[in-house]
Each structure stands twice: as structure tokens, then as C-alpha cells.
Amino acid sequence: MIPHHKFQKFNTYLEDEYVYAELEQFWHSKNKNEWISPFYNTKFSNGKSMMNANPIFSAKSLKNEKIIRILQTDMGDQQELSHWINSSMDNHNDELVINCVLSEKNLIEIESLILNWIKS
Secondary structure (H helix, E strand, O other): OOOOHHHHHHHOOOOHHHHHHHHHHHHHHOOOOOEEOOOEEEEEEEEOEEEOOOOEEEEEOOOOOOEEEEEEOOOOOOOOOOEEEEEEOOOOOOEEEEOOOHHHHHHHHHHHHHHHHHHO
16 A cells, blocks of 8 residues: 555646646556546547546446546545445446545445445
């Protein structure tokens, strides 16, 4: 696990496009090969990033078509973590939405949430 102080380099992700790109890469490095990632487009037509962290990470499973979307909030409250399931009308594209602050504690819980959700 990455110690919390190493996440501090991401504190300016909403103001600095290079920090934002690094943060996106951090989340995408967690991705496995059986996923399409990023799934949602987070770039404007000119290729510039929207930089709103909604989502900072997205992926769709090639096996069961489940979608993961991670929304990252400001680095202020290190405890912030919530999640919910969005279900499509056809039940083929269930989406796990995770709203969080990046911290070591939250990262452990996020990984557990994703694993449990994929198995369900």
C-alpha cells in the first residue's frame, strides 16, 4: 500500500493538468486486462481533459458488462467514502459508483468494494 503522505502530491489535481493526468494514471494502473478503461469519455473535443474527477476512473468488464465509476472529491476530508449501484433498465450494465477521497484507508475499502461487487 502507498502511505498517505504519498497521496499529497495529488492535492492540486483540480488545478494542475499534469497532476490530474498523474492521478488518472494512478487509478488506471489498478485496472486488469479484462476491463475496457477508461469507459467514459472525460475529454473535450479538442482532447483537453475535463479535470473534474467525475469520473477520475471508469471501466467496463468484458466478462459481465458491469461498470465501475470512481468520483474523486477534494482532499479535505480523508474519511469521505460512499458508494451505490446504478442499474440500467435492461440489467446488463449495472454500475458501481464510488465517491471518495484518495487515502490509504479508502483505497483498501475501495478495492474490497470492487471485488465484492464483481463477485456478486
